[in-house]
Amino acid sequence: MDPVTNRPGRLLIHLALILFAVYSVVPFLWTALQSIKKLRDASSRTPKFLFTPTLENYEELWLRSTPDNPESLAFFLLLAFLLLICLLIFAQHIPLRRDLVYGAAILGLVVLLWLIPQLLDTASFYDYFINTLIVTTGTIVVSIGIGCLAGYGLARYAGMLGVIVLIAALAFRALPRLAYVLPYYWIGSALNLIDSHILVIITLVAVNQPFTIWMLRSFFMEIPKDLEESAMVDGAGRLVAFLRVIIPVMWPGIVATALFTLLLAYNEFLLVRILTQTNWTLPVAISRFTGGEDPRHLTLAAAASVSATIPIVIVILFFQKQLVKGLAAGAVKG
Amino acid sequence: MERRVFLGFAGPSIVVMTLLMVLPLAMAIWLGMHFITFDNVLEPQWVGLRNFAAALGDQRFWQSFGFTALYIGVVVPSWIVIGFVVAVLLDQVTGFARGLYLSIFLLRFIIVPIVGTIMFRQLFEPSGLLRWLYQELLNERFRYTEQTVKSLILFHGIWYVTPFTLVVYFAGLQTLPQDLIEAAGIDGASRLQKIRHIVIPHVRSLTLFILLFSIMDSYRVFDSVFVLTGLNPLYKANTIMTYTYQTATQLERLGRANAMAVLTIIGIMVVLIPNLYLSWKEQIAER
Incomplete structure (x- = not known):
C-alpha cells in the first residue's frame, strides 16, 4: 500500500504498533523481573518494581549446592562458552577448512556440557536440559536426513503416488x-522403551515428518532440474548428483526446515509427557512448577521459564531471516 | 524420475510414517475396543464398542467439545482480525523499525508453548501485574473460578498465536499489485476503500488457508489449558484434548481414551476434508 505521509497519521501508526509490542512482551518482561526477585518480593501484596535483585532462584534451579568460588567458575564457563560461539560465528573468516572449525567448535561445546557437572554440583534441571539437547539434536538429524531424500523425491517425481503421499501426510x-x-504408549510398553530417548526421538520424527x-x-521445487541432470549426463548416478550438486545448493532451505524442527522438538510437551517417566525434557520439567502447594514454585517457575527461553532466543537471533522466510512460505505451523 | 527411483528416495520417510502414524491410528481403533488400565497395558480385555458408546454418552465429553468449539469461535476470528490489522500497520513502516517490530512480535511464536503459558500466568499469580490491575480497577478480588479461568484460556489463545497470521498476511501484502493501488488512487479512492476493494480480495486465498489451519490447530489446543487449569475439573474448562488426556492418565481408562481420540478425528473431518480437497486439486494442477 502507498505509505501514509502526514505526521499525525504516522505517529498514530507507531503508537498502535508500540502498544501491540507491549502487549506482546509484557509477560516475558514481567516473568524475567519475577525471576530475579527474592520470594518475599515476588509474592508481595502489590507488584514490586524496586527490589534487590538476586540470582538465588537460578541457583536453586540449576545447582544442588553452592560452589566455593562461584564467581571464578561462572567467569571461566561463560568465557569458554563465548569463545566457542565466536568460533562458530567467525568460522568463515578462519583460514582453515571450514568443516574442521565447525567440528572443533561443536566438540568443544559437548566437552563443556560434560565438564559442567564435574565442576559443579548440578541439580536435576541440568539433566533435563541435556535430555532436551539430545532429543532435539537426534530429531533434527534423523528427520532432516530422511526428509531431504523424500522431499527431493516428491519434488521430482510426477506420478500419482507422489500426490497421494503428500495428501496423506x-x-x-x-x-x-x-x-x-x-x-505409542502401548508400543513403548510392549517394547520396553518407555522413558528412553530413542522412543521420544523416533516418535517426534514421525509426527513431524509430514x-x-x-x-x-x-x-x-525451487531448484532447476538442469542442475542435477547435467551432473547425471557426466556419468554420476542420481544419488551422487543429489548429494554432490543439489544438497550444497539446498543449504538455506535445509537450515530453515531444521530451525522449525528444532522448535517443534524443543517445544513438544504432550508426547514427551506421555512417553517418559523421569527422563523429561524442559517443557515437561517446567510444567511441574505449576500448581502444587510449594510457594517457591512461583519464582522457580519464572527462573525455569527464562532459562528455557534463552537458548531458543540465541538460536533465533542467528537465524531470524530463515524463520520469517519459512513462516511466510506457507503451510508451516506445528 | 521413475517410480522405482522415487520409492528409493521417499522410502525411509514413507516407512516411518506408515509404521508410526498409519499403524498407530489403526491401533487406536483396536485399543479403543478394549478395557485397559496401567495395570493390564499388555493384556487388554476385549469390550467391543462399549468404550465408544460410553464416550458418546458422557456429558463431560460433550462439555469439553462445547468449550473447544467456543475456543475456536472466539480465538480464530480474533487471530484473523488482529493479524490483518497489525500487518497493514506494519506494512506502513520501513527499514530498521520494521525489523525491530517484527522480532518483538515473533517472540511469542518461538517460545515454548508451556513456558509462554506459564509466563502469561505469572501476570495473574499473587502480586502479578494484571491481577493487581484487575483488583484496582474492579475493586474486587481476583479468584480462579470457572469464568475467570475460561476467560484466561481464551485471552491467552488470542495472545499466543496472533504472530502466525500476522506474518502470513504481512508476506501477502508484499505481493500486492501496485498498479491497482495507483489506479485506485488516481480515481480518488480513499485508503479504507482501497483496503476494502483491493487488499482484502487480494488476501482472500490466504485467509482461507489461515482459517483452515487455525481451526485445525485450535481444535487440538492442549498445552495452555493444561497449565491454566492444572486439569482441575472444578473449572469445567476441559477441551477435548485435555479431557482425553485426563481420561488416560488420571482415570487410567486407556481404552476409553483411545476411543475418544478416534471420535475426535470425526470432528476434525469437517475442515480437514475441504482442506485436503483444495490441496489435492492444487497438486494435480501443478503436475
Whole structure:
C-alpha cells in the first residue's frame, strides 16, 4: 500500500504498533523481573518494581549446592562458552577448512556440557536440559536426513503416488495428536522403551515428518532440474548428483526446515509427557512448577521459564531471516 | 524420475510414517475396543464398542467439545482480525523499525508453548501485574473460578498465536499489485476503500488457508489449558484434548481414551476434508 505521509497519521501508526509490542512482551518482561526477585518480593501484596535483585532462584534451579568460588567458575564457563560461539560465528573468516572449525567448535561445546557437572554440583534441571539437547539434536538429524531424500523425491517425481503421499501426510498432520500418541504408549510398553530417548526421538520424527517433507519439497521445487541432470549426463548416478550438486545448493532451505524442527522438538510437551517417566525434557520439567502447594514454585517457575527461553532466543537471533522466510512460505505451523 | 527411483528416495520417510502414524491410528481403533488400565497395558480385555458408546454418552465429553468449539469461535476470528490489522500497520513502516517490530512480535511464536503459558500466568499469580490491575480497577478480588479461568484460556489463545497470521498476511501484502493501488488512487479512492476493494480480495486465498489451519490447530489446543487449569475439573474448562488426556492418565481408562481420540478425528473431518480437497486439486494442477 502507498505509505501514509502526514505526521499525525504516522505517529498514530507507531503508537498502535508500540502498544501491540507491549502487549506482546509484557509477560516475558514481567516473568524475567519475577525471576530475579527474592520470594518475599515476588509474592508481595502489590507488584514490586524496586527490589534487590538476586540470582538465588537460578541457583536453586540449576545447582544442588553452592560452589566455593562461584564467581571464578561462572567467569571461566561463560568465557569458554563465548569463545566457542565466536568460533562458530567467525568460522568463515578462519583460514582453515571450514568443516574442521565447525567440528572443533561443536566438540568443544559437548566437552563443556560434560565438564559442567564435574565442576559443579548440578541439580536435576541440568539433566533435563541435556535430555532436551539430545532429543532435539537426534530429531533434527534423523528427520532432516530422511526428509531431504523424500522431499527431493516428491519434488521430482510426477506420478500419482507422489500426490497421494503428500495428501496423506497433510491429513495425518492435522489429526489430533492423542490418536497416535496413546498407541505409542502401548508400543513403548510392549517394547520396553518407555522413558528412553530413542522412543521420544523416533516418535517426534514421525509426527513431524509430514510437515518436514512438505517444507523441504517446496524448497527443492525451487531448484532447476538442469542442475542435477547435467551432473547425471557426466556419468554420476542420481544419488551422487543429489548429494554432490543439489544438497550444497539446498543449504538455506535445509537450515530453515531444521530451525522449525528444532522448535517443534524443543517445544513438544504432550508426547514427551506421555512417553517418559523421569527422563523429561524442559517443557515437561517446567510444567511441574505449576500448581502444587510449594510457594517457591512461583519464582522457580519464572527462573525455569527464562532459562528455557534463552537458548531458543540465541538460536533465533542467528537465524531470524530463515524463520520469517519459512513462516511466510506457507503451510508451516506445528 | 521413475517410480522405482522415487520409492528409493521417499522410502525411509514413507516407512516411518506408515509404521508410526498409519499403524498407530489403526491401533487406536483396536485399543479403543478394549478395557485397559496401567495395570493390564499388555493384556487388554476385549469390550467391543462399549468404550465408544460410553464416550458418546458422557456429558463431560460433550462439555469439553462445547468449550473447544467456543475456543475456536472466539480465538480464530480474533487471530484473523488482529493479524490483518497489525500487518497493514506494519506494512506502513520501513527499514530498521520494521525489523525491530517484527522480532518483538515473533517472540511469542518461538517460545515454548508451556513456558509462554506459564509466563502469561505469572501476570495473574499473587502480586502479578494484571491481577493487581484487575483488583484496582474492579475493586474486587481476583479468584480462579470457572469464568475467570475460561476467560484466561481464551485471552491467552488470542495472545499466543496472533504472530502466525500476522506474518502470513504481512508476506501477502508484499505481493500486492501496485498498479491497482495507483489506479485506485488516481480515481480518488480513499485508503479504507482501497483496503476494502483491493487488499482484502487480494488476501482472500490466504485467509482461507489461515482459517483452515487455525481451526485445525485450535481444535487440538492442549498445552495452555493444561497449565491454566492444572486439569482441575472444578473449572469445567476441559477441551477435548485435555479431557482425553485426563481420561488416560488420571482415570487410567486407556481404552476409553483411545476411543475418544478416534471420535475426535470425526470432528476434525469437517475442515480437514475441504482442506485436503483444495490441496489435492492444487497438486494435480501443478503436475
